[in-house]
Amino acid sequence: MFSSKLLSFLALAAVHSFTTALAAEQPTITPAPTPTIAKRQVAGGSGTPILSTLRYEYTALPYQVYPYAVLRGPQFGFNQCNSTTLGPNSNCQTLIFNGPDDFCLWGSPDSNGLIGNVEAKVVAYCTKPYHGTRVIPPGAVTGIQWTKTPGYIQAVGFIKNEGLGLDPTDQGGELDPHGADLQGNPLGGVVFSNGTTDSDGHTLEQVFNWNTFVGGNKFCFKACYNSKTTPDYCENRYDLIGCDYNMPSSAQDGEFTVCDGDVQDVVGVYTSAGQTLTWQMPDPLNTPPPYQPRVPASSNCKTYQSTDLFLAGSATFASAAASATGSAKPTGTASGAGASGSKSGSGAAASSTSKSSGAMGMTVSIGGLAGVLALGVLTL
Numbered sequence: 529m530f531s532s533k534l535l536s537f538l539a540l541a542a543v544h545s546f547t548t549a550l551a552a553e554q555p556t557i558t559p560a561p562t563p564t565i566a567k568r569q570v571a572g573g574s575g576t577p578i579l580s581t582l583r584y585e586y587t588a589l590p591y592q593v594y595p596y597a598v599l600r601g602p603q604f605g606f607n608q609c610n611s612t613t614l615g616p617n618s619n620c621q622t623l624i625f626n627g628p629d630d631f632c633l634w635g636s637p638d639s640n641g642l643i644g645n646v647e648a649k650v651v652a653y654c655t656k657p658y659h660g661t662r663v664i665p666p667g668a669v670t671g672i673q674w675t676k677t678p679g680y681i682q683a684v685g686f687i688k689n690e691g692l693g694l695d696p697t698d699q700g701g702e703l704d705p706h707g708a709d710l711q712g713n714p715l716g717g718v719v720f721s722n723g724t725t726d727s728d729g730h731t732l733e734q735v736f737n738w739n740t741f742v743g744g745n746k747f748c749f750k751a752c753y754n755s756k757t758t759p760d761y762c763e764n765r766y767d768l769i770g771c772d773y774n775m776p777s778s779a780q781d782g783e784f785t786v787c788d789g790d791v792q793d794v795v796g797v798y799t800s801a802g803q804t805l806t807w808q809m810p811d812p813l814n815t816p817p818p819y820q821p822r823v824p825a826s827s828n829c830k831t832y833q834s835t836d837l838f839l840a841g842s843a844t845f846a847s848a849a850a851s852a853t854g855s856a857k858p859t860g861t862a863s864g865a866g867a868s869g870s871k872s873g874s875g876a877a878a879s880s881t882s883k884s885s886g887a888m889g890m891t892v893s894i895g896g897l898a899g900v901l902a903l904g905v906l907t908l
């Protein structure tokens with residue numbers, strides 16, 4: 529039914545995630561398990577719709593868009609989210625991505641969650657209590673660059689893991705509406721916005737194509753316009769190289785900026801010696817990508833105070849966060865996950881003493897440095 533070409537595409541599209549553990553000296557690298565393509569099952573048959581093909585008006589969402597008990601289904605949470613579902617236990621899986629002062633990210637429904645364990649059931653955490661979801665605590669977001677481009681809107685920034693229910697040590701992973709089995713991560717997750725060009729600026733319109741990384745105290749989220757499908761700026765295949773490569777940005781921790789921007793280069797496409805080349809990401813990834821991502825130009829940037837965009841209040845986050853940060857430091861650029869790897873834009877994968885592994889492009893020290901051990905987990 530599927531060509532082998534499609535199947536290898538699906539293999540590449542597999543969502544990877546991983547957890548971290550403190551390693552003693554001389555950490556051992558455990559490669560991600562190799563998926564058995566022949567056994568892979570994907571949605572698409574009768575009664576098993578492909579998540580990314582489902583279309584809704586916000587006001588006509590069913591209670592669950594993916595109630596089907598097939599493959600990894602049914603979905604964990606629900607999609608009708610309103611004031612009655614607002615609060616810290618909300619399992620709302622409708623994510624709103626309106627603007628710099630009103631957006632949500634996917635986070636863990638369980639406290640101290642690891643993306644690798646919860647990717648199928650992540651729930652919406654929003655910056656404001658408007659959408660029937662959990663709310664990101666005041667102070668959790670410590671920096672952001674919001675960009676509106678001709679192809680998509682995007683947020684790249686810094687967030688305490690705990691603000692999304694994630695374990696402070698979790699380096700996180702990539703989420704998108706496809707997944708290896710095309711049921712999406714999360715299953716039944718849908719995204720709406722009144723900030724895309726598909727919206728009149730007021731009406732929440734569904735975002736068909738999006739991707740995001742969370743973890744390592746960083747995040748990035750991109751909502752592509754439905755009206756602009758080529759090239760695909762919401763490519764989900766480069767899930768081992770983090771935000772630096774998937775959403776290159778000049779976001780800085782401690783800064784809150786809102787900009788217009790040019791579109792980025794298509795992920796994996798770069799120029800070398802006058803030639804345009806396309807890099808395919810190997811899996812596992814043993815060497816850095818052969819190029820540095822270009823940060824697209826931005827303009828009309830406005831700088832805000834945190835409280836102009838986010839809820840006011842002081843942050844109280846577990847001291848574990850500090851030790852997690854400390855433990856990640858020996859790996860240098862990897863500290864913080866590959867959600868963007870590092871501010872330098874070089875990303876974890878660029879260091880010759882390091883190996884990038886897992887969705888966030890985190891670095892595993894292989895030179896005898898005490899560091900962070902990444903365990904690759906392929907979750908179908």
Ligand SMILES: *[C@@H]1O[C@H](CO)[C@@H](O)[C@H](O)[C@H]1NC(C)=O
Binds near residue numbers: 609
């Ligand atoms: C609010 O959400 C709940 C739970 O999803 C749903 O049962 C209820 O119908 C919704 N209420 C309205 C007015 O949409």
Ligand SMILES: *[C@@H]1O[C@H](CO)[C@@H](O)[C@H](O)[C@H]1NC(C)=O
Binds near residue numbers: 626630658729730732
């Ligand atoms: C976008 O939607 C949100 C509610 O989801 C609303 O508060 C906001 O006013 C809307 N923006 C515009 C410009 O209408």
